[in-house]
Amino acid sequence: MIAIPFQNENMDRSLILSKLKVIVANYSHDKDALEYLTESTDFIKDLKINSANLVDVVLDVEEEFDIEIDNLSMERMLNVSAALEIITDKLKEK
């Protein structure tokens, strides 16, 4: 059997990104930046999310993807690419 993991992962990544976008939209104070969300988007600098709300983003992510994000991962979940990486890793661990 020939697996095609690469393609699946890509699809997952865009699906994860779209779900993440819905979550951060609730906390973003810059709706324009939200419009142009990319993997390099920073939660605080670009989306103007209040730093206190980052824990709420993490809790919403945990709920949406049914995963648990440890304190160390939580600390570095400051931008879209880190979030995608952490979510992907945690999903794999499941």
Add this chain to the structure above:
Amino acid sequence: MANRVVITGMGVVAPNGVGLAPFLEAIRTGRSGITHHPLLEKLQFSCQIAGTPVLSDALIANYFSELELRNFNSSGILYGVIAAMDAWADAGLTIEQSGEPDWDSGTIFGSGTTGVDKFREAIYKIDDLQTRRLGSNVVSQTMASGISAYIGGKLGLGNQVSSNSSACTTGTESILMAYERIKSGLATRILAGSTSDSGPYIWAGFDAMKVCTFKHNDAPESGSRPMSASASGFVPGSGAGAFVVESLESALARGARIYAEILGGNLNSGGQRGTGTMTAPNAMAVQRCIRTAIQNSGITANEIDLINGHLTATSKDSLEIQNWCEALQRSGENFPYINSLKSMVGHCLSAAGSVECVAALLQMQHDFIAPNLNCEDLNPEITSLISPSKIPQKQLPFPIRVLAKASFGFGDVNACIIFKKHISN
């Protein structure tokens, strides 16, 4: 030279009216905000009636963003912010949007307990080992200064931002603290006021003390009976009242409408000595508070046209009247008019002083004395001290020049303010 201090804006969230216009209409016509609460019945409270403000989601959305309302569960902050922002707008002030706060404006906005429902929610999660899932807003909604922190952020205030707390004296105290700060020149404008949460977790302790009435569960509107012979305890209430307290100079410079001048006032305590305890007032201290307020105001007791009393509808009402008689050296037909808003809204606890001051200043502005409900059977101990004609039971058109407002609270604490109608030159 000390600054003269005036009130230029007001806001109110009361059980019988939200916003100045509906509230004015309610106090003119004597509309009660007391209703039966099925939740209190379910929880087997002795007193199952209460006064709580009615707020629609559409109204709330004018004051709070969707994000702010996520996991929001603090009725006191809700009421306080609405009253405060209304007062700010009523004073003709705008909200500073630039990066710099308004250094000359602050807030002293009190509460008794903040966000008790939010606290309950958090405690259940904590005990269920879910502390990490509390989210980010437990502290801001449950800290004692939650209400002043919310208001300070909404309005961009850069002067003192603080919450006072002195039980049922809180609201009246906040106005006097604002007055002192402006008088001494430390601020130009202070958003003063107070708020109180709604619900069983605020009221249960009072219910357990048997200080609330249990005789009117079937007839809520007749439950709150200040000065009545059949008064059998207070009816719990909630809400918020807010004031823009401002230097006269600033008010005149920007052509603001002036509700009243704060001539002076006094805060004191009976020290829980003599007749005073945690829950009962020291009569000597109450009289001293009133007398000192009058002295500080540079008026004589005979100039007072209306007293807005504390008068909660317990057996202590006649004691309060006696204290006023002694302090003012006025009685019988010579006693000023007196009323208690609590007959309409119940006892709004930490919000009582501020909600009642809004009512008092509206009466001053519109030249009428609001009716006292539910005292058709006046307490004979009261009518032996003052004439029944001084306790209007129907709206009475009357020009009020000077009014005295007093509030008393657990801890044997007292506050009295003297307001004077401002006549522009």
